[in-house]
Amino acid sequence: MAPSYGWYGDDFTGATDTLATLARRGQRAFLFLGVPDSRHLAEAGDLDAVGIAGAARTMGPAGMRAELEPVGAFFRTIGVRILHYKCCSTFDSAPERGNIATAIAVLRNHVEHPTVAVIGGQPSLGRYCAFSTLFAAFGEGGEIFRLDRHPTMSRHPATPMTEADLRRHLAFLGLPDVAAIHSPLLIQSADRVHAQWERASDGSSAILFDALEDSHLEAIGRVLRTVSRQRSLLVVGASSVAQAAFEETYATGAQPAAEAGPVLAFVGSLSPTTRRQVAAARSYHQIPVSPEELISDGAYERVADMAARMLAEGRNVMVSTAPENGEAPSAAVADLADRSAVLVDRILDRHPVRRLAVAGGDTSSRIVGALGFWGLGYESQVGNGVAVSTARSDVASRDRMRVLLKGGQMGQEDLFERFLTR
Known part of the structure; x- marks a missing residue:
């Protein structure tokens, strides 16, 4: 049918x-x-x-x-x-x-x-x-x-x-x-x-x-x-x-077993909700990256190497380009989402992970598009308006990766911490 x-x-x-x-x-x-x-x-x-x-x-x-x-x-x-x-x-x-x-x-x-x-x-x-x-x-x-x-x-x-x-x-x-x-x-x-x-x-x-x-x-x-x-x-x-x-609902069943290994999170959202979630993400080593650093090739490679090294050590890593005051970046760095996508791709090339979280609607679109996925299936719910998906890829190391994509206003304060159990 x-x-x-x-x-x-x-x-x-x-x-x-x-x-x-x-x-x-x-x-x-x-x-x-x-x-x-x-x-x-x-x-x-x-x-x-x-x-x-x-x-x-x-x-x-x-x-x-x-x-x-x-x-x-x-x-x-x-x-x-x-x-x-x-x-x-x-x-x-x-x-x-x-x-x-x-x-x-x-x-x-x-x-x-x-x-x-x-x-x-x-x-x-x-x-x-x-x-x-x-x-x-x-x-x-x-x-x-x-x-x-x-x-x-x-x-x-x-x-x-x-x-x-x-x-x-x-x-x-x-x-x-x-x-x-x-x-x-x-x-x-x-x-x-x-x-x-x-x-x-x-x-x-x-x-x-x-x-x-x-x-x-x-x-x-x-x-x-x-x-x-x-x-x-x-x-x-x-x-x-x-x-x-659709009229009918159903019980989602048992929670899937958590994936092994560290989590990579990337934050490009400017919203106050996301800033609170970042502040509550105490189990992650946080790497702040300014817009100017992100468009500088030298700093760009330094961040990719640092994040990959920490993931190899088994540490959860959160890279964030969002300024703490929530101000929008200047027009000179309007390609931030594209640069963010390439950065995440390079980190995963250096050290693949089985779980990825991305905050920011525009940022999520660019990053997922750059990682070579061709589709997403539903896995579980991790917060109000926030789902965990199973990504499908023709690249073996990225196929069936668990991916959380969230808009700026979505999710509870402990969202990133809760993702660690997925």
């Missing part, structure tokens, strides 16, 4: 969160790191859901179109009923960077239904959409802020969110005429919700759903399943789309 669900993650960390969501709901899911060839597709086995991890979140419109056109064609060819464009749960996006409206313009040509569904929240991660306005939790206490007043997201170094009304935000990106289905309707009968979808579809480019709690996702899911059985459908949102699309 062909997979019914396909998803594209606009960064690697978000793509793995959707992989975990699907696996924990009983679906046979696998995440490819590019449009797969027939050999790798066959090696992944029978699947209910197929994912492709990408880096559209960091791209301009032309790059996004070139990236997404073959993705849409692939999903159309294998016949998915729901095509999910997985964006960040905070929808941070700008006209010239990771433009969600550009993604919609490309992918809607590869489904049958002319109207796009957008799910505005992910309650499991503290993201709530009410009357089209997005709110997000912050910090250990989980205080809720409107997104344009959020201490982190309103000041994002690349895509600051200055508008919390998602309809206005999408219009600013280039998607006008977005209708809405708000939370009071979602608690009514399935027939009434579906009838509103049909009415709103007439003349609207997209329909935005509120999402404040799991019951709202259940109501949205009933609409998505009904509509997609008739015509294939493009759905935009966080992993809440996968939560809505």
